[in-house]
Amino acid sequence: MIEIRQLSKIFSSSGSQRVAVNKIDLSIGKGEFFALLGPNGAGKTTTISILSTILKPTSGEVKVDGLNVVDSPHLVRQKIGIIFQDPSLDDRLSALENMEFHGRLYGLSRPQRMVQSEALLKMVDLWERRQDLVRTFSGGMRRRLEIARGLMHHPKLLILDEPTIGLDPKTRRTIWEYIHLSRKQWGMTVFLTTHYLEEADSADRVGVMDEGRLVAVDTPEKLKKMVGPEVIVLQTDPDNLEPIQNYLEKFFGIVDCHVDSEGEISFPLPIGEEGAIGIIRKLPGTIRAMTIRKPDLDDVFIQMTGKNMALNQETASPFHRVYRGKL
Structure with a gap:
């Protein structure tokens, strides 16, 4: 699902350069759950931004489901779902309106949007609150809605950037139940960055990133x-x-x-x-x-x-x- 070859990203500012990602190689299979760990500034978010076509690499090649992220960004975006670290919902819309808007962006037909919205909002226990404005939701409810929205178009790759940061343990556990359920239903690949080690411990493989380099990749037990x-x-x-x-x-x-x-x-x-x-x-x-x-x-x-x-x-x-x- 993901092929990264000699990926580098260099930021230039005021005549100086900073290497955020330094010639990393990584392959992630279809249906795999991969967790990327690293200290602040290690290059995790930069790597995710390149995967999701937000940033272009300085050098190297990145492919998602066989598509080059630089040559075919629009097609890549259709295959991925993203849950950002920072909230990205429109709190002036209702839960159902957020789902509807997202479905329209991904070209889903009206019947598809209706079916998907109901199924996903029920899965995250928000169907009864579907007409309520998001600004009335708690932090945990907003996070559950973001997960439902990210799954709206059945992505082949779900990218999670610190998806449960700041949430209580019960809510974190509930959210991961939804993610694992969705992963099993359609063989979705999951790419996670997190500071909660118990979340990474359940991954198929874990990568450790430091100072822009991938210093280790293996199963948690190894x-x-x-x-x-x-x-x-x-x-x-x-x-x-x-x-x-x-x-x-x-x-x-x-x-x-x-x-x-x-x-x-x-x-x-x-x-x-x-x-x-x-x-x-x-x-x-x-x-x-x-x-x-x-x-x-x-x-x-x-x-x-x-x-x-x-x-x-x-x-x-x-x-x-x-x-x-x-x-």
């Missing part, structure tokens, strides 16, 4: 295995963090630590070492608590980019530089 079998999380005094890091690096060769200022430090448990208890007993200072858990995508994200997914901050770990050098 990416987690790159971190290691287990992660140790310790609580200590904030002024003890640096001595622990130094000790771990000197005596155990552990450099891929993640720390925060409140006294938490986490690191993958090395395979073949003497075990978590053996390491903990030798650490300097006071250890107040210890947790051993399986790696998650946040651990993957930190090790690939050196940034925390939730905070988008640089971490104290240099491991991301070592890993990127091996790719």
Whole structure:
């Protein structure tokens, strides 16, 4: 469904240039659910903008369902549905009028618009509110309406740019039920960017993007295995963090630590070492608590980019530089 070859996008301003996307290659199959993770400024939104024909690439080639996004932008737009991070509904129209307007833009006949509007508004539990102005809707209701509108023309590719940001967990779960249901009904491909790692965890494959480059692509489980079998999380005094890091690096060769200022430090448990208890007993200072858990995508994200997914901050770990050098 998506073929990206050596895609680059360079923005020029006042004599300077910024590389937003740097020679990425990516193939996404029909019906696949693909999630793209990356810190702010990594190039995710630029990539989506090129996919959806909003921006033109500086170099490289992008195809959607065999169509070049530069040569055939109008045909590409007919095949995709987009749910933007920022609201894009007309709040002076009713829910049904928003659906009707969208259907007209995509050339649906009046009978098609009527059938699709009813089916989709019922699917997102908004049929009873179809005549109400969107300005009277809650944030969750607006998001559900945007999903229904994006599915109005049965797109072959649904692009989701932070679709559930700011919503409560229950509403996020409900929205994903609608998306997965639609995906199963007509084999739709889903391309997602998100900061909610549990959403990316259900994807068929996950890509990690940093500084315009695609640094890793694989299934969520395989990416987690790159971190290691287990992660140790310790609580200590904030002024003890640096001595622990130094000790771990000197005596155990552990450099891929993640720390925060409140006294938490986490690191993958090395395979073949003497075990978590053996390491903990030798650490300097006071250890107040210890947790051993399986790696998650946040651990993957930190090790690939050196940034925390939730905070988008640089971490104290240099491991991301070592890993990127091996790719």
